[in-house]
Amino acid sequence: MTFWREAGLNYVRYSQICAKIVRQCLKADLREAAAKRNESTVKAVMWKDGKPVPAAK
Amino acid sequence: MHCGIVLPRLDEEVAMSILRSATKLHASVRQCARLVTAAQQQRRGYADMAFTFASPVTVHYEAAKVKQIDVPSFSGSFGILPDHVPLLAVLKPGVITVHEDDATSKRFFVSSGSVTVNDDSSVQILAEEAIAMENIDAQAVREGLNKATAEVNAASNDQAKAEALIGLECYEALQKAIEG
Numbered sequence: 001m002t003f004w005r006e007a008g009l010n011y012v013r014y015s016q017i018c019a020k021i022v023r024q025c026l027k028a029d030l031r032e033a034a035a036k037r038n039e040s041t042v043k044a045v046m047w048k049d050g051k052p053v054p055a056a057k
Numbered sequence: 058m059h060c061g062i063v064l065p066r067l068d069e070e071v072a073m074s075i076l077r078s079a080t081k082l083h084a085s086v087r088q089c090a091r092l093v094t095a096a097q098q099q100r101r102g103y104a105d106m107a108f109t110f111a112s113p114v115t116v117h118y119e120a121a122k123v124k125q126i127d128v129p130s131f132s133g134s135f136g137i138l139p140d141h142v143p144l145l146a147v148l149k150p151g152v153i154t155v156h157e158d159d160a161t162s163k164r165f166f167v168s169s170g171s172v173t174v175n176d177d178s179s180v181q182i183l184a185e186e187a188i189a190m191e192n193i194d195a196q197a198v199r200e201g202l203n204k205a206t207a208e209v210n211a212a213s214n215d216q217a218k219a220e221a222l223i224g225l226e227c228y229e230a231l232q233k234a235i236e237g
Contacts, residue, residue, distance in 0.1 A: 004222070
């Protein structure tokens with residue numbers, strides 16, 4: 001078992017860390033556009049009885 | 058609870074006829090299996106590698122015909138030639154070398170992802186980040202390597218330490234890629 005698995009991390013986290021580092025090591029002109037890929041957003045909407053339920057404020 | 062199905066009694070002749078057709082069916086299934094195997098062997102003999110290599114933002118190759126691919130994975134670094142045994146592996150940070158033909162080869166740095174080799178000799182590499190070697194900034198790698206070493210020493214708990222070590226490993230792979 002790898003050291004990071006023993007510490008409770010999984011491959012998805014491993015992949016995320018490595019991908020971020022590779023983006024940081026791009027040449028300056030490409031780095032800025034690549035840095036935007038570090039973050040991703042997910043919008044989740046719950047549905048009930050065939051209608052979307054507005055998120056609790 | 059017992060649940061049974063009542064079957065009409067078969068006389069001996071009907072039973073024999075069913076048995077005969079079952080035997081025939083078995084023989085034709087075997088014949089089919091032989092034909093499929095023969096077709097596979099023939100196809101494998103002339104196989105090309107349909108190579109697909111992509112990251113979420115770029116497609117580097119799409120079903121392209123290539124000679125050989127060298128891949129860094131957790132089960133070691135290995136080369137893939139046509140007719141490679143089917144395989145699944147996870148990538149680790151390192152250089153993928155694509156030998157397009159005898160004269161030209163291209164090098165990419167991948168962060169992580171998966172590699173699939175299928176029975177029909179097609180190969181898929183899906184990487185979270187895959188960049189051409191010439192786009193790596195050597196200065197950024199050197200600085201990052203120093204920073205990562207400091208982070209390993211500064212880590213306060215097991216998880217932070219593991220994350221810092223992953224980072225260090227990745228920078229070391231980048232450094233090695235630039236030198237090599």
